[in-house]
Every structure is written in C-alpha cells, then in structure tokens.
Amino acid sequence: MAIQSALEELSNLLGQRLSRSKSDLDQHGASETHFPLTPPDAVAYPETAEEVSEIVKICARHGCPVVGWGAGTSLEGQAQAFSGGISVDFRNMNKILRLSPEDMDVAVQPGITREELNTELRATGLFFPVDPGANASIGGMASTRASGTTAVRYGTMRDNVLGLQVVLADGRIIRTGTRARKSSAGYDLTAMFVGAEGTLGLITELTLRLRGQPEAVTAAVCAFERIEDAVSAVIDTIQMGIPMARIEFVDAATASAFNAYSGSEMPECPHLMVEFHGSEQGVAEQAETFGEIVADHGGKGFEWATKPEDRTALWTMRHHAHWAVMASKPGARSIVTDICVPISRLAEAVNETRADIEASPITGPILGHVGDGNFHSILLFDPTKPEEEHAAEDLAHRMVERALALGGTATGEHGIGVGKLKYMEAEHGDAWDVMGQVKRALDPQNIMNPGKMVRGN
Amino acid sequence: MAIQSALEELSNLLGQRLSRSKSDLDQHGASETHFPLTPPDAVAYPETAEEVSEIVKICARHGCPVVGWGAGTSLEGQAQAFSGGISVDFRNMNKILRLSPEDMDVAVQPGITREELNTELRATGLFFPVDPGANASIGGMASTRASGTTAVRYGTMRDNVLGLQVVLADGRIIRTGTRARKSSAGYDLTAMFVGAEGTLGLITELTLRLRGQPEAVTAAVCAFERIEDAVSAVIDTIQMGIPMARIEFVDAATASAFNAYSGSEMPECPHLMVEFHGSEQGVAEQAETFGEIVADHGGKGFEWATKPEDRTALWTMRHHAHWAVMASKPGARSIVTDICVPISRLAEAVNETRADIEASPITGPILGHVGDGNFHSILLFDPTKPEEEHAAEDLAHRMVERALALGGTATGEHGIGVGKLKYMEAEHGDAWDVMGQVKRALDPQNIMNPGKMVRGN
Known part of the structure; x- marks a missing residue:
C-alpha cells in the first residue's frame, strides 16, 4: 500500500x-x-x-x-x-530564529506557542498581540487565521504575519513577503497561505509583527440589562474611535458559569469586559469616555481592574470560559459555533440565537468578540441523548444560516476544517470554485490535508 | 485577426x-x-x-x-x-453602491476616485484613509496595492479592502469576502486580487473599511542636520507607540524644489513632516512626546500647523512633490523609484542612495513614507541625453539591489507593471513560480493584462 x-x-x-x-x-x-x-x-x-x-x-x-x-x-x-x-x-520546531526590536518583528518556527513567544519577548518591551485564548502554536494560528480577544485593536493573524517560509506539495521551499513593512511586489502569497489550513503547503517559518507593550493598561467589566444595550454601547464606542484593546461580550448564562467555576459574583445578566492600552493619560481618557457611553445605555456595576493581578484574573476567567461552560453540565460534549456578522446586525444575531437556544431542549451560553461582530455559542449536549446532539447540530446550522443571511461568515476565527466545509458553497458561491482552482494548481495530487477546504477534495 | x-x-x-x-x-x-x-x-x-x-x-x-x-x-x-x-x-462605474456608517464600510464601483469618495463621505463623519497623493481610482489603488502617506497609521489597500466583486478570465462574476469584519472561511481571495494588477481578473466592486474623522488633527514640519537623525527620530517615535497618522521624509533637494515651486521657505536640509490624529488631549500628548524625540535628535525649526488651511498647504506641497521636482529641471523626464526596507536599515539605504546619486551625472531628490521604511527618488534625466537616461536606469537598478540586500522590496507601493518585472525573480525566488501557477490556473489563456507580473507571461 x-x-x-x-x-x-x-x-x-x-x-x-x-x-x-x-x-x-x-x-x-x-x-x-x-x-x-x-x-x-x-x-x-x-x-x-x-x-x-x-x-x-x-x-x-x-x-x-x-x-x-x-x-x-x-x-x-x-x-x-x-x-x-x-x-x-512541529513541536521540535519551536525556536525564535531572529528578533529585531528596532523593526518590531520576529522570525519564529511554527511550533512555538503564543505563550512561549510572549514569555521570550517579555524583556524586550514588545509583545505579540494575537490572543485566541488557547495556548495555540503560532503556525497553527496562522494556518487557521486565528484571532481572539485583541483583534479589535491589533487585527487577526492576517494582519500580523509579515512573511512565511512554506514547504509546497512538491517539496519546494519558498519564502513569501520580505522584511519590509509593506510591498506591492506581486500576488500576496503570505495572505494565501495564512488561513489555508495546510491545504496548500506546510508553514515552516513565520515573520511576525510585534507591538510595544503599552505604558498603561486598564480593564473593566460592566453589566447590562439587555443584550441590545451592550451591543449598542459597543457600536458607539467603535464609532467614537476609542481604540479598545479588547471588548468582550458574555451573556447571562456565561456569567452564571463563571460564577460557578471561578467563584466570581457577577450578576446573572449580559456583560461587557473591556481593556484599554495606551499612555496613562490616554487610557484614563478612553476609560472616561467609555464610562459615559455605558451609562448612556443603562450599563452599571462598573468594576475597574487597574492592578495587573486583577486584570489577569479577569482575562483568565474569560479564557477559561470554555471550561467554565463545560463544567456547568458534567459529562456533556459541545459544539462551539463561531459566526461573525456586520456590527449593525450583531444585536439581531445574538438575540435571535438566544431565543433559538431557549426554545431548544439544550443550553448554550453565548460570548464573543463583539468589537468584530464575532460571537460563539457553546452548545452543550449529553452524548448519550441523540435528540440533544441533533438539537445542538440544528442550532449550529441555523446560526450559520442566520450569519450568512445577515451578510456575515460561518466562521470568524475558528476556520473551516471539516466542521464548516458544508457551508463553503453557500458563503462563497463560485468563489469557492476559484479556491479549488488554486488548490489544484499548487497540489495537483491532493496530498496536503486532503478532505479539507475545497470542493471534492 | x-x-x-x-x-x-x-x-x-x-x-x-x-x-x-x-x-x-x-x-x-x-x-x-x-x-x-x-x-x-x-x-x-x-x-x-x-x-x-x-x-x-x-x-x-x-x-x-x-x-x-x-x-x-x-x-x-x-x-x-x-x-x-x-x-x-471604469470611468462610468464610479458610484457609491452602499454606505453603512454603523458598520463603517462602503461599497463602491472601481472607477470612483479617492477624492470623489471622500467628498461624498464628508457629511458622515467618516473617511477613507488610504492616500497615495494622486487622485487615483479606488479600483486602480486596490489593483496596485497602493498606500501613501497615511499607511503608517491606517495601513495599505491590503488592510482597507474588505471584499471584492471580480470578473474572472472566463467571465464568471465572483464575490470575495463578506460584510463581517473578519473571517476564517477559506483562502483569502480578497488579498489575492488586491495587488494582482488585473492579471487575475477585473475588479468591478469593492467594499472598503472607513474610519472616523479624528476629533483633532495637528501637523508639523521640522528640520534635521543629517538624514540619520531624522530616521532615528522616526524609529524612536514608532517604538514609543505614538500613533502617527503620517510621517514623511524629504531630503534637502526636495525641500529646495518645494521652495522654488510652492514659495515655501524651508531650510535646504532633511525634514520630517508629521500629522497626528486623535482626541484634543491625545493629539496634544502625541505632539509633545514627538517634540521631545525630535529635540533629542537635534531637530529644530518646528512649525506646527493646527489650522486646517495650514495643514492643507503642508500636504498639498507634499502631494505636489512630483511636480515640484519635475519643475526643477524643465524638459526632464523621470524614473520614480519605490524601494521599501526594514526600518532598522532605512538610514543606511537612504544615505547610500544619496551618495550614489551625488556621484552620478543626474539629480534625484529623495522623499518617502519613512514610517513604513518606504522612500522614493525622482531621478531626473534629459531625454535628449542617453547618458543621463542610462545613469537614471543604473541608479534605479542599484536602489532595488540595495533594497533586496537589506531584506526589503523592489516596490513598497507602486507595484510591478512592466518597470519592476525584471526584479521578481531576485525578490521572490521560487515563490515567483508559485505566482505563475496561480495565474495559469485562473487565466490559462493569458488574456488578463498579459506581459505583466509573472514569468513568461
């Protein structure tokens, strides 16, 4: 064989x-x-x-x-x-190959994890901002075009990978991009491999854009009565041009799971969790303006976390949301959805999803990166009850249909894999065939991660 | 036929x-x-x-x-x-098709120009930030992956095109991207067509990211004795995380051309021209910090332009640099170079280029978007003197060689066209062949802008 x-x-x-x-x-x-x-x-x-x-x-x-x-x-x-x-x-390919503080960039092997990289960078005053929560490998984050809580300020992997070394399906080793900050020299192959999930080649090196650690950081959590109030506050904040570093939404069910898992005492209602980065004065100004916006939308119970340990506690709680929610139903398995819609349709998308879940036999807390219009539901089902699993699948399916109808995408940051392959045609139409043409041109034998990403693969 | x-x-x-x-x-x-x-x-x-x-x-x-x-x-x-x-x-396809202030995006036809678009947006409090100087069409700007003076803050066309409608070589009409702010759904076809210079298809519609007009804007010009002092000030400013909206370098020869053309009275030495966008307080803070950095590097003769008409005069002068330089040698033609290097190598690149031009029989003022490491020389030659044209060609060639040796690119923002085709192999190696594979997959007959971008095309 x-x-x-x-x-x-x-x-x-x-x-x-x-x-x-x-x-x-x-x-x-x-x-x-x-x-x-x-x-x-x-x-x-x-x-x-x-x-x-x-x-x-x-x-x-x-x-x-x-x-x-x-x-x-x-x-x-x-x-x-x-x-x-x-x-x-790639676990053995986890080194930093070059670090240039002056250029604020770093070349790494794909197996280094996000946390390992940031630990290594700590002394330089620089950091790599993309933060999907999980301690993913940088190569994996690039391959799935990951983002997370900080994308609203610092962008996704699309925006933070400056260049790549890639092994193609025939074994050729190529480099994409240069060390210059921008270039108009030819097709953007870097962007073509970022998000390709290994179907066009294997990433063996990445040049990443770094950022200066902010002089001042402050974070806060505040509560709202209704989902639409929280979302309206987010829209106003974006339109005011306030450069939020993070702005996260959690619904009442998520807050409840946090309380049970982390011992927090959040009221069981929708919340926003925010963080600002900048100068002392800038952060104070941003926080003040944000406070006014929140008050305008009936937000309350503001708690500011200016001490590093309080912020760490806040974001650890957020990053452990998956485990907190899983712990709320022992023995459950989950389908994690990942739709992203235009921000003007976000309240509608979240409310309809909330109502749909409430009408179903299962639970599914909602939380997300609302500054980007991206939110997740962690749909919990008992694996011994087929009707629950079907309900979860149906809810996930309707979330994607809803997102596409609102001009959004089936996946804001988790990628296609096998879970979302069935939505590629609905989302992209003939453009999906163009992806197939690119795939066949670069991997005519279909050996790179077959069964993923393109039609008939 | x-x-x-x-x-x-x-x-x-x-x-x-x-x-x-x-x-x-x-x-x-x-x-x-x-x-x-x-x-x-x-x-x-x-x-x-x-x-x-x-x-x-x-x-x-x-x-x-x-x-x-x-x-x-x-x-x-x-x-x-x-x-x-x-x-x-595309002059007849120059309409705004949809404007969504809430989502801060707009859908336009490719023939609308940058200035037409911003005029239409004025009442909304939003603007489209990419500014290559020329009143280019939006479709052309996307096709060449244009940028310009504001890229240091707002990015290039790569960062500001959210989605496209494209007519492919077989006449199929596809859409790339969605109206969501981010997506991990498949290959990044938007990025593939941006910068492809019409060799993969014709762009017939673009969805663009818009920004809020800043509450406060201030601009300034200041003089330096040496090129490396100006560049060091830029590096420090970037590392401090000061969010400059523009930071432009002009050398002594360019300042001299400005004086002759615009009636300005700049000392004939290197200058930086900067602009800050933000809140009143934020802009004041940025300006103060920048002033300290400039002073540390021996910069002087600071002139702040806080009134809109003074800023317009400043940037009009900068945008007319090409004409000012052309006017400095009546009857001349020009080769405009466009290299971009890592910022740590910028002073070296500019100084070596300056020395190279001075050792040649022609003149060539240097100016550029130094926050990105991108600079131009406008190499002037008398078209009746072949030795001058050859000198210009040789200088342009050595600038590209220098850029590539320093880890940079042959073109930061002007693109490949026919002028830079000869550098594609040196810059990309085997990755250039990958571009050819993509081209042949999408345009097997080679009818879309033949003779451009890829090998043997």
Whole structure:
C-alpha cells in the first residue's frame, strides 16, 4: 500500500522521530470538540524546513496525505487526518530564529506557542498581540487565521504575519513577503497561505509583527440589562474611535458559569469586559469616555481592574470560559459555533440565537468578540441523548444560516476544517470554485490535508 | 485577426461605448512616467459588472488581451496594453453602491476616485484613509496595492479592502469576502486580487473599511542636520507607540524644489513632516512626546500647523512633490523609484542612495513614507541625453539591489507593471513560480493584462 511504502522511507529519514505508537496516533487523531477519533498512520517530528521538505517529497512520491499539527487546539478538526497519512508535528520546531526590536518583528518556527513567544519577548518591551485564548502554536494560528480577544485593536493573524517560509506539495521551499513593512511586489502569497489550513503547503517559518507593550493598561467589566444595550454601547464606542484593546461580550448564562467555576459574583445578566492600552493619560481618557457611553445605555456595576493581578484574573476567567461552560453540565460534549456578522446586525444575531437556544431542549451560553461582530455559542449536549446532539447540530446550522443571511461568515476565527466545509458553497458561491482552482494548481495530487477546504477534495 | 473579430462583437455589445478614436487610444496608451506610448486596439466603457463579464467573455473567445484602466495614475505601466487588446476604462462605474456608517464600510464601483469618495463621505463623519497623493481610482489603488502617506497609521489597500466583486478570465462574476469584519472561511481571495494588477481578473466592486474623522488633527514640519537623525527620530517615535497618522521624509533637494515651486521657505536640509490624529488631549500628548524625540535628535525649526488651511498647504506641497521636482529641471523626464526596507536599515539605504546619486551625472531628490521604511527618488534625466537616461536606469537598478540586500522590496507601493518585472525573480525566488501557477490556473489563456507580473507571461 502507498502509505506503507512512504512509512518505510520516512522511517529511514527520521528514525525515532517517526512514531507509530498508539498513544501518539491517538493524540494526533483527537480534537477538542465533537469530531470522532481519526488517527494518522504515523506522526513525524521534523527539526528543520529541509526535513519537512524531504517528508513531503516522500509523501508526494507515494500519494500519502500530509497533515500539519501544532498544539492540537483547533476547533474544527483542521489537524485531524481524516484520510490517514502522516501527521507532521512541529513541536521540535519551536525556536525564535531572529528578533529585531528596532523593526518590531520576529522570525519564529511554527511550533512555538503564543505563550512561549510572549514569555521570550517579555524583556524586550514588545509583545505579540494575537490572543485566541488557547495556548495555540503560532503556525497553527496562522494556518487557521486565528484571532481572539485583541483583534479589535491589533487585527487577526492576517494582519500580523509579515512573511512565511512554506514547504509546497512538491517539496519546494519558498519564502513569501520580505522584511519590509509593506510591498506591492506581486500576488500576496503570505495572505494565501495564512488561513489555508495546510491545504496548500506546510508553514515552516513565520515573520511576525510585534507591538510595544503599552505604558498603561486598564480593564473593566460592566453589566447590562439587555443584550441590545451592550451591543449598542459597543457600536458607539467603535464609532467614537476609542481604540479598545479588547471588548468582550458574555451573556447571562456565561456569567452564571463563571460564577460557578471561578467563584466570581457577577450578576446573572449580559456583560461587557473591556481593556484599554495606551499612555496613562490616554487610557484614563478612553476609560472616561467609555464610562459615559455605558451609562448612556443603562450599563452599571462598573468594576475597574487597574492592578495587573486583577486584570489577569479577569482575562483568565474569560479564557477559561470554555471550561467554565463545560463544567456547568458534567459529562456533556459541545459544539462551539463561531459566526461573525456586520456590527449593525450583531444585536439581531445574538438575540435571535438566544431565543433559538431557549426554545431548544439544550443550553448554550453565548460570548464573543463583539468589537468584530464575532460571537460563539457553546452548545452543550449529553452524548448519550441523540435528540440533544441533533438539537445542538440544528442550532449550529441555523446560526450559520442566520450569519450568512445577515451578510456575515460561518466562521470568524475558528476556520473551516471539516466542521464548516458544508457551508463553503453557500458563503462563497463560485468563489469557492476559484479556491479549488488554486488548490489544484499548487497540489495537483491532493496530498496536503486532503478532505479539507475545497470542493471534492 | 483575433482582435478584429473581438472588436466587432464588442462594438455590437457596447455601441458608442467602444472607442477606437486616436485620442482615446493614445490616452490609454500613455503613462505618467518614462514608458513609451503603447495604445490598445480599443477602449471599452462598461457600465455594469455584467457588461464587464460580457466583454471578457468575448475577449476570451478570441484570445484578445483585456487591460483595466482606472485614472491612469499608476507609475509602472500597469494599465498600458503592451500586447494590444482592449482597455477597459471604469470611468462610468464610479458610484457609491452602499454606505453603512454603523458598520463603517462602503461599497463602491472601481472607477470612483479617492477624492470623489471622500467628498461624498464628508457629511458622515467618516473617511477613507488610504492616500497615495494622486487622485487615483479606488479600483486602480486596490489593483496596485497602493498606500501613501497615511499607511503608517491606517495601513495599505491590503488592510482597507474588505471584499471584492471580480470578473474572472472566463467571465464568471465572483464575490470575495463578506460584510463581517473578519473571517476564517477559506483562502483569502480578497488579498489575492488586491495587488494582482488585473492579471487575475477585473475588479468591478469593492467594499472598503472607513474610519472616523479624528476629533483633532495637528501637523508639523521640522528640520534635521543629517538624514540619520531624522530616521532615528522616526524609529524612536514608532517604538514609543505614538500613533502617527503620517510621517514623511524629504531630503534637502526636495525641500529646495518645494521652495522654488510652492514659495515655501524651508531650510535646504532633511525634514520630517508629521500629522497626528486623535482626541484634543491625545493629539496634544502625541505632539509633545514627538517634540521631545525630535529635540533629542537635534531637530529644530518646528512649525506646527493646527489650522486646517495650514495643514492643507503642508500636504498639498507634499502631494505636489512630483511636480515640484519635475519643475526643477524643465524638459526632464523621470524614473520614480519605490524601494521599501526594514526600518532598522532605512538610514543606511537612504544615505547610500544619496551618495550614489551625488556621484552620478543626474539629480534625484529623495522623499518617502519613512514610517513604513518606504522612500522614493525622482531621478531626473534629459531625454535628449542617453547618458543621463542610462545613469537614471543604473541608479534605479542599484536602489532595488540595495533594497533586496537589506531584506526589503523592489516596490513598497507602486507595484510591478512592466518597470519592476525584471526584479521578481531576485525578490521572490521560487515563490515567483508559485505566482505563475496561480495565474495559469485562473487565466490559462493569458488574456488578463498579459506581459505583466509573472514569468513568461
């Protein structure tokens, strides 16, 4: 069998760094959400781009699938080997290759995690701002075009990856972008590989834009009676041009889960959690204006967290939302939705979703990055009750339909993987076929993460 | 002949809106810089995307080249029909199709110019920030991935185009992107068409991100003794996280040209021209911090322009730099260079370029968007003296070599056209071949702006 012959050659190339142990295969066949276990045939642990290139060349000769693996935190099954093949785990490629404080950029290998990178950067006064919550690998974050709580200020991976080194489906190693801050020299290949989920090539190096650690940071949480009041406050804040660093929405059910999980004492109603970055004076000014906007919309119970430990507690609580919500229904599994709509339609989208969930037999707290129009529902179901799982699937489906009808997208930041493949045609129409043309041009054998992203793949 | 048969069908489709008059052909065969006149076979003036689609379908049947035309302000011959064919002029497709102040976005046709758009937006409190100086069309700005003086704050066209409607080489009309602020749904086709210079399709509609007009604006000009002092001040300003809206460098020769052309009285030495946008208090704080940085680097002669008319005068002078420099050598033609380097190498790049020009028989003032590491030299030559033209060509060539050696790009914002095609291999290596693979996948007949962007095209 093709895969077997590839495995022999790969084993010669990598020795102990090609694993077929059951624990390795199971770990690389699992996902954080509801997809079934789909182990690869082997896991490779390369140490250099050249080794990745050799792996891909061997797989290309044998028509063997190649699937990248970072930290395994993706939510749509992006890194699962649904057609078998080789899982390429980048854990050994986790170094900082170059750091230029003057240019405020850094070159890293794909396996470094967001937290590792920021720990290394701490002494420089710089940081990498994209924060999806999970301690994802930077290569994985680029591949899924991740974003998170800070995108409203600092953008997504699209905006923060300046250049890449990529191993293509035929083993060629290319570089995209330069170290200049901008360029008009040709097609934007960097943007083409960011968000491609490994279907066009494997990222082996990334140049990232860094930001200066703000002189002052302040965060706050405040409560609203109605969802639409919270959303209106967000719209006003954006229109005033207040440069929020984060602005997060949590609904009453999420606040309740926080209270149970983190021992907080939030009133069980919708909340906004915000953070401002800037100079002392700038942050004070932003906070004051925001306070006025919130008051205009009936917001109350303002709590400011100016001490670092209070802010850490606040954002840790937010980042642990998934676990807090999971803990609210022991034994449950979840479908995590990820729609993003124009901000003018956000209140409508959240309210309709809330009503839809309330009319269903299951629970599903709502929370999200409302400054971008992006929100999630964590739809909880008892895996022993098929009617609950169906209800969750139906709710998730209607959320996407609602998002598309409102001019939005099926996924703001989690990506397509296998979970959202069925919505590509509805969202993109003929443009989805163009994606297929690009895919076939760069990977005619369809060995790079097959079964994902494009039609008939 | 193929083109003749296409012309007949196009004439049936468009009637008077297909022109073969000499003045039309000459106008669409000319460029603002040193490229020779290369008229198309006809100029089409479509009014709808469907008409553009019909034009492209006819051209596809006959293998006839199709070249988009916006305002004719590109600087590398992007819109010239070097292989003949049809110039598709978007002047009749210049409407605002939808404006959503709440979402801070607008949908426009490609023929609207930057100034027309901002005039229409004035009453809304919003503006479109990308400002290349010339009153370019929005479609042309997207196609060349234009930027200009405000990119340091607001980004380039890459960052400000949210979605597109595009007519492909086979006439299909697709939409890329959604109205959501971010998405992880598939390949970033928007980014693929932005900067593609019409070689992958013709843009027929753009959704643009808008910004709030700042509450307060202040601008200033200040003088430095040495280029490296000015550049060091820029680096410090960036590292302090001061959100400059513009930061422009002009050298002594440019200041001298300004004085002669605009009647200004700038000392003939390097200058920075800056602008800050924000709240009254924020702008005051930024200006104060910037003043301290400038003083640290020996800058002097600070002049603040807080009144709108003073700022308009300042930026009009900057935007007219090309004409001021051209007027400094009557009868001259120019090669305008456009390199962009990592900011840490900027002083080196500018100084070496300055020395190189001074050692040559020609003049070439230097100016640029130094916050991005991007600068231009307007190399002036007497077209009757071949030795001057050769000197200009050699200088331009060495500037690109210098940029690439420093990790930069041959073009920060003017694009490739025909002027920079010869540098694509040096800048991109094998990645240039990947661009060719994408091009052939989407335009196998090579009818979309042939002769541009990719190898052997």
